[in-house]
Amino acid sequence: MGSRSRARRAAAVLGFTGLLCAVLGAVMIVVVPTLIKQQVLKNVRIDPSSLSFNMWKEIPVPFYLSIYFFDIVNPDAILLGEKPQVQERGPYVYREFRHKSNITFNDNDTVSFLEYRSFQFQPDKSHGLESDYIVMPNILVLAAAMMMENKPMSLKLIMTLAFSTLGERAFMNRTVGEIMWGYEDPLIHLINKYLPNMFPFKGKFGLFAELNNSDSGLFTVFTGVKDFSRIHLVNKWNGLSKVKFWHSDQCNMINGTSGQMWAPFMTPETSLEFYSPEACRSMTLIYKESGTFEGIPTYRFVAPSTLFANGSVYPPNQGFCPCLESGIQNISTCRFNAPLFLSHPHFYNADPVLAEAVLGLHPNQEEHSLFLDVHPVSPCLLTCGG
Template sequence: MRNVRIDPSSLTFNVWKDLPVPFYLSIYFFDVLNPSEVLRGLQPHVRELGPYVYREYRHKSNITFNDNDTVSFREYRSFQFQPDMSRGSESDYVYMPNILVLSAAMMVEKRPMALKLLMTLAFSSLRQQAFMNRTVGEVMWGYDDPLISLVNKYLPGMFPFKGKFGLFAEFNNSNSGLFTVFTGVKDFSRVHLVDKWNGLSKVNYWHSDQCNMINGTSGQMWAPFMTPETSVEFYSPEACRSMKLIYQEAGVYEGIPTFRFKAPDTLFANGSVYPPNEGFCPCLQSGIQNVSTCRFNAPLFLSHPHFYNADPSLAEAVLGLHPSQKEHSLFLDVHPVTGIPMNCSVKLQISLYMKAVEGIGQTRKIAPVVLPLVWFEEGPWMGEPLRAFYKQLVLLPKVLHYVQFALLALGGLLLLVPVVYQIRSQERCYLFWSRDKKGSRDKEAMQAYSESLMTTAPKGTVLQEARL
């Protein structure tokens, strides 16, 4: 298994360093069809737009091998829009909640009324509303908003960014932090496990040590020799937490045997349903995770798309949602012998908790609701060159395993050849002598003559010379 260690001499090192797999990020937007009605307290109605597909390029940089059997690196990512794979263009307009306005309103909910009235006046002067109509490209990668400058001036520290704001702006042409993982050269059982992230052994976003722990790998490879009792765990900087997937079933992908690991029902459960998740609270309904503490205190929630596997009341509160296991579940197919993922589908949804805030006129009479913003799917496309590589890595050892038995059988056969030859030679010799006897009389005469040679001659008998 030396080929799956993080070592420049291993077969998988270049794959680990610069993933040759074409990764794609597919984004689905929830277009609000009745924003004016939502402001009057009615139920939101959304329609799904997309997918808007982006090719994701990844490469590791600053790779440094340490003395304690670890390696440190930063993985950089960039995205390129794929029009031919998308259903729509980045110039499409979408009605969405104004995340900055509604987040700022929630942040000052418990502040003095004077501050809230001042904020209402500022919103009005900047023509800021509770909903916005912007292009897909702007929502994705950022747009200029005077509100950011205003908030940073009068409420410094409320927003951790300056300039443009976009849901995925911080991910493009950036890295996911400094990972330090075990190489497995000295201790193979720890290969790919995260030792530290950004120098930390645990994060401080959450309210319990268990929720703050950095467990598992960086999400690319896992330790080999998996069994159905094995779990797949990885740390996600985007989700600000570790996630654990559990074994579901064995299968085959592109001719390669795999184990499928899926998200457990408790992944986004609230503390009342699953007590170990209490550290992620304050919580709302089960099935959505509050990520405000790691997302500039905005009331954002993480879940499966369409609130799949969540409290049914969440999907019922928004018209146009249709949760489906087939379309919205999260899974990972891993080759159990090597720990290398063969196929994956990471699907997550970002939602905004919104409601009317007294003193903030722009929120009007919005009824409390968790409104989906976008959901995204991230996964690889297994091209023919990579399939060939994986088959070389995975199937070749299996072929060699059977070849050694074939060679042992051939060697045993070759050892039997001289033994069989000797036995056949003895049989041939016996048959030769038997064939040279001529009838029963000759046989009897020969036998009598042989006996006479073996019998002692009587005294006085003269032995005569035998003539041929």
């Protein structure tokens, strides 16, 4: 009898324990996701007390910038009217360091800041050295020639004489380091002397000379402390709520975030919007697929085929015109009228006539599409390409 009584008591205890575990499990299924969500919402806000504030202030994840150049194989033949032939060189990889400064919290639930960037060459990750020579178009000569297009004939003749006297040519042969970070050119000094303010730079000229150890403009973004629905969205850039480079209100709008963090708890229906100071415009990427990056779950967002489409193919882009073939965007209006264009590498997603006009281009989705990989719960940028 005693053993049966003990068995019944043990069964009762086990039954009660099982019921308690089931109840606790049901409660945790309901409560834990809510608690996790509350903690995520609390800690992704731009607030000195949040866990992510220091990461937002100075991104600890290493960024790497991979640069490829098209080395022109036949510059002399091009001047005789032959089709250009290029050879892709690179990547030349740079570690990019970012940190925010001049952080100022405003009364309207926004914070203003400058984000400084610096670059450090990584020879072990690169396929080549900064001392490699590259033959490419002489950007200064082409820019100066374009800027002279509507000037008086007398100025055009003076510029032509200057080109000849200074030995300037349509193509140049310079090192990667010079092309990236700057080189002395007597043409700059001549133009700054007789045509001040024509060029935005006074010393060396380089594709990234103005970006190294500089900021990308004054961003003012919503903190999400008072209104979480607007977290990380840009309120103003350089004091502007919209830019003035383009020919329609839609194209001039500053939409999305500054391009590093977005609102948490993304779904496949979410899109990524961000404003790019380098492109002088806002961009929208769309969800493609889920994946992992070093064991971390990610959502991949890609550029739609209409991103750089011209106004004929995609009417909303008419404001970015005057347009040429679809797939390249003229950004001369925000780059001192220099003949500069945006496109995907190798003219991917562009009118086929562009890639066919140059020997050595091989556009393909895997290597040349623009994408961002982000963590969907607390969306920080993990990888990108394009």
